[in-house]
Amino acid sequence: MRLPFDITDPVLAWAAWSRIAEPGDDRAGVVVRDLGPSTALDWLSGNAGRAGSLPPATRTMVERWAPRLDGLDIRRELEVLHRLGGHLLVPDAPGWPSAFADLGTAAPMALWVRSRERVTLDFPAGGSISIVGSRASTRYGETTAAEFALTLAEDGVAVVSGGAYGIDAAAHRGALAARGGAPTLALLAGGVDRLYPAGNEGLLHTIAQTGALVAESPPGSVPGRHRFLARNRLIAALTGGTLVVEAGARSGAISTANHAAALLRPVGAVPGPVTSAASAGCHWLIREGRAVCVTSAAEARELVSPVGDYLAPEPLVAPGLLDDLAPDQSRVLDAMPVRTSAEVESIARAAGLAPAEVRGALGLLELAGRVRRSGNRWGRVAS
Amino acid sequence: MRLPFDITDPVLAWAAWSRIAEPGDDRAGVVVRDLGPSTALDWLSGNAGRAGSLPPATRTMVERWAPRLDGLDIRRELEVLHRLGGHLLVPDAPGWPSAFADLGTAAPMALWVRSRERVTLDFPAGGSISIVGSRASTRYGETTAAEFALTLAEDGVAVVSGGAYGIDAAAHRGALAARGGAPTLALLAGGVDRLYPAGNEGLLHTIAQTGALVAESPPGSVPGRHRFLARNRLIAALTGGTLVVEAGARSGAISTANHAAALLRPVGAVPGPVTSAASAGCHWLIREGRAVCVTSAAEARELVSPVGDYLAPEPLVAPGLLDDLAPDQSRVLDAMPVRTSAEVESIARAAGLAPAEVRGALGLLELAGRVRRSGNRWGRVAS
Numbered sequence: 001m002r003l004p005f006d007i008t009d010p011v012l013a014w015a016a017w018s019r020i021a022e023p024g025d026d027r028a029g030v031v032v033r034d035l036g037p038s039t040a041l042d043w044l045s046g047n048a049g050r051a052g053s054l055p056p057a058t059r060t061m062v063e064r065w066a067p068r069l070d071g072l073d074i075r076r077e078l079e080v081l082h083r084l085g086g087h088l089l090v091p092d093a094p095g096w097p098s099a100f101a102d103l104g105t106a107a108p109m110a111l112w113v114r115s116r117e118r119v120t121l122d123f124p125a126g127g128s129i130s131i132v133g134s135r136a137s138t139r140y141g142e143t144t145a146a147e148f149a150l151t152l153a154e155d156g157v158a159v160v161s162g163g164a165y166g167i168d169a170a171a172h173r174g175a176l177a178a179r180g181g182a183p184t185l186a187l188l189a190g191g192v193d194r195l196y197p198a199g200n201e202g203l204l205h206t207i208a209q210t211g212a213l214v215a216e217s218p219p220g221s222v223p224g225r226h227r228f229l230a231r232n233r234l235i236a237a238l239t240g241g242t243l244v245v246e247a248g249a250r251s252g253a254i255s256t257a258n259h260a261a262a263l264l265r266p267v268g269a270v271p272g273p274v275t276s277a278a279s280a281g282c283h284w285l286i287r288e289g290r291a292v293c294v295t296s297a298a299e300a301r302e303l304v305s306p307v308g309d310y311l312a313p314e315p316l317v318a319p320g321l322l323d324d325l326a327p328d329q330s331r332v333l334d335a336m337p338v339r340t341s342a343e344v345e346s347i348a349r350a351a352g353l354a355p356a357e358v359r360g361a362l363g364l365l366e367l368a369g370r371v372r373r374s375g376n377r378w379g380r381v382a383s
Numbered sequence: 384m385r386l387p388f389d390i391t392d393p394v395l396a397w398a399a400w401s402r403i404a405e406p407g408d409d410r411a412g413v414v415v416r417d418l419g420p421s422t423a424l425d426w427l428s429g430n431a432g433r434a435g436s437l438p439p440a441t442r443t444m445v446e447r448w449a450p451r452l453d454g455l456d457i458r459r460e461l462e463v464l465h466r467l468g469g470h471l472l473v474p475d476a477p478g479w480p481s482a483f484a485d486l487g488t489a490a491p492m493a494l495w496v497r498s499r500e501r502v503t504l505d506f507p508a509g510g511s512i513s514i515v516g517s518r519a520s521t522r523y524g525e526t527t528a529a530e531f532a533l534t535l536a537e538d539g540v541a542v543v544s545g546g547a548y549g550i551d552a553a554a555h556r557g558a559l560a561a562r563g564g565a566p567t568l569a570l571l572a573g574g575v576d577r578l579y580p581a582g583n584e585g586l587l588h589t590i591a592q593t594g595a596l597v598a599e600s601p602p603g604s605v606p607g608r609h610r611f612l613a614r615n616r617l618i619a620a621l622t623g624g625t626l627v628v629e630a631g632a633r634s635g636a637i638s639t640a641n642h643a644a645a646l647l648r649p650v651g652a653v654p655g656p657v658t659s660a661a662s663a664g665c666h667w668l669i670r671e672g673r674a675v676c677v678t679s680a681a682e683a684r685e686l687v688s689p690v691g692d693y694l695a696p697e698p699l700v701a702p703g704l705l706d707d708l709a710p711d712q713s714r715v716l717d718a719m720p721v722r723t724s725a726e727v728e729s730i731a732r733a734a735g736l737a738p739a740e741v742r743g744a745l746g747l748l749e750l751a752g753r754v755r756r757s758g759n760r761w762g763r764v765a766s
Contacts, residue, residue, distance in 0.1 A: 020735075021735060022714060022734065022735035022736075024710075025735060059737075060737045060739055060740060061737070062737075063731075063737030063738055063739065063740075064731075064735065064736050064737035064740060065735070067728075067731065067732040068732065068735065140656060140658075143658075144657060144658075224717050224718070225717045226713055226714050226717035226718075227717075229713070270657060271654030271655065271656075271657065271662075271666060271669070271676070272654065272655070272656055272657075273523060273654075273655055273656055274527060274653060274654065274655075274678040274679065275523075275526075275527075279654075280678075283654060283676055283678045284697075286654070286669060286676045287675065287676040287677075287678070287682070292670065293654070293666055293669045293670040293676065294670075295657040295663075295666045295670070296657065299670070314667075327407070330609055330612070331405060331609050334607050334608045334609035334610075335607070335609070345450075348446070348447075348450065349450040349451065351405065351609075352403075352404060352405035352408060352447065352448070352451065353405075353447050354442075354443045354444070354445075354446030354447035355446055356443055356446065357443060357446075357447060
């Protein structure tokens with residue numbers, strides 16, 4: 001079978017393979033990467049009519065892929081893409097995300113990118129995060145996703161998500177609300193010409209203006225359920241780490257988190273009320289040690305940053321009145337009257353310490369500015 | 384100096400030491416456990432008047448403890464206790480909690496127990512839990528503490544807390560609301576004759592009826608701040624593990640959790656909204672790996688049970704439509720029309736698989752009851 005386009009052009013050949021093979025078909029990944037996309041396409045089209053005469057293993061592959069050669073002219077899909085202002089990325093060409101190397105033969109054959117700006121998909125270390133979660137989200141989860149995304153985007157961290165209802169949409173919206181900062185990217189399960197789901201059409205359109213819509217299948221592809229699962233591996237692989245904001249029992253966000261963990265990307269999860277079914281998946285991830293507990297945008301940034309590059313400020317666990325004192329000092333301070341003053345012997349008796357011990361502790365407390373002497377008597381310094 | 388009671392009676396001697404030494408005074412713990420309480424008391428009272436002539440180390444100890452011998456007649460405190468219907472426990476006597484062995488020389492000298500019922504303090508493995516948290520609690524935290532405590536008590540797990548406002552009170556109330564089940568115990572920082580804080584007087588009174596109020600200091604002791612910190616070590620040591628329900632920045636619950644961890648007791652923390660300051664301490668404990676994330680009474684019970692004795696049911700992370708299927712099967716099922724049926728070739732084309740692969744997958748899906756054949760066509764079985 002002869003194809004109507006120049007299969008020796010590797011860009012066209014990669015693009016064609018992204019239509020012939022289903023996302024994540026790693027047998028195709030092996031063949032295409034072994035032979036190169038043009039040679040593999042030449043081999044496939046040459047054998048398309050005579051699968052029956054091939055040895056069984058080869059025959060299965062030809063029977064799997066050949067039906068999609070019928071009527072294939074990938075220049076049409078590219079034209080659709082270009083009309084939408086998009087561009088194609090193919091493996092190892094400039095702009096191809098180096099992070100996808102970790103996917104091996106399951107890496108996409110091409111990326112169909114719809115964006116008005118030239119947005120990088122090859123993020124520097126610490127420069128990207130995937131924020132995912134349930135479609136069945138709560139107000140709490142949406143607010144949290146949006147606030148974290150806004151702060152992260154303003155800190156220059158690109159927010160990647162799946163363009164779905166609920167947490168995905170909230171994360172995109174938060175990132176879009178940032179002043180300046182990093183763009184937001186939506187990885188779609190269908191073609192970038194289909195703004196799916198319909199209720200997010202406006203949002204996805206806005207993302208295409210300042211960020212990017214990205215798909216591994218060409219325009220015209222239907223976002224089937226299997227493609228959503230395959231798409232999740234891309235969300236997990238593309239960024240420095242994945243944050244699950246809310247995830248119920250059946251949430252695809254858990255599958256994204258599992259992909260990220262398998263790719264040795266850090267996984268975080270945002271806790272919520274134990275009474276909220278929308279947080280059950282997050283709590284499960286944390287409890288099982290599959291995710292770090294993340295409670296702020298700063299902690300999310302720490303999650304995706306190279307170790308030591310960025311540390312979230314510790315929460316203000318301020319020391320209590322006695323927390324930072326040695327035991328004798330705390331007993332002495334505790335034994336002192338609140339408003340008046342007292343002599344060493346009386347403090348010693350109240351503290352259950354010897355007068356010499358009390359004098360030593362008072363000296364150190366005086367140096368720390370916690371007590372003050374006047375004559376024979378000692379009093380607290382109001383804190 | 385001669386004391387007005389029989390110091391050769393070990394019960395009186397231990398009781399006296401619980402008044403002479405401040406809680407957690409481990410120098411006293413060493414001396415009293417080395418010499419025995421009666422000999423130690425004899426030594427102290429014999430040297431009380433002549434501390435100046437002793438070598439420095441001994442002198443410090445005598446000066447520390449001797450002032451509290453003035454007017455000491457521990458029979459008076461015991462009389463107060465008995466009038467309240469209480470009883471005294473001394474180290475290693477029947478009923479003494481074996482768990483306190485882990486405290487070594489920091490173990491209490493005595494336990495002043497106020498309870499109408501004979502309530503055990505020597506819990507079997509998995510039979511007790513400490514539930515602690517902020518006084519500045521939220522409705523969410525209080526409800527959670529009460530519900531967990533109720534379920535745990537009905538499951539025979541004794542709930543121990545500190546009798547304070549907020550989470551402590553909610554835990555006690557929840558346990559009291561259980562039908563039958565295990566009693567609840569409040570470990571107090573002051574004497575068991577003082578129902579402190581005043582706003583919990585009614586609650587503490589009820590606990591004394593069906594559970595127990597317990598203190599290491601005798602009746603009349605003032606609940607000073609240092610004694611609260613010392614009391615926290617007892618809460619941590621007495622039970623199989625400690626659960627922090629809500630803890631803000633300065634919460635003493637963090638100190639209880641630290642004590643529990645130092646004693647190798649499991650520590651759990653209940654997550655909450657990241658927007659709630661009352662949950663910040665819990666999230667910090669979880670994030671730092673100091674506490675397990677606990678979201679239900681069953682998980683709390685698992686926390687304090689010996690490994691393998693009791694496992695909380697996994698949350699219902701129900702498989703999605705495709706989750707439990709092999710990749711080929713999920714692609715085939717996904718490629719099938721939702722309401723009508725299709726032939727193998729058409730399914731193969733949609734799935735991006737060879738017809739032979741589709742036939743194999745359909746066979747397995749049929750066995751699993753997910754698809755049905757009629758003639759040449761295959762359709763989904765509604766799930």
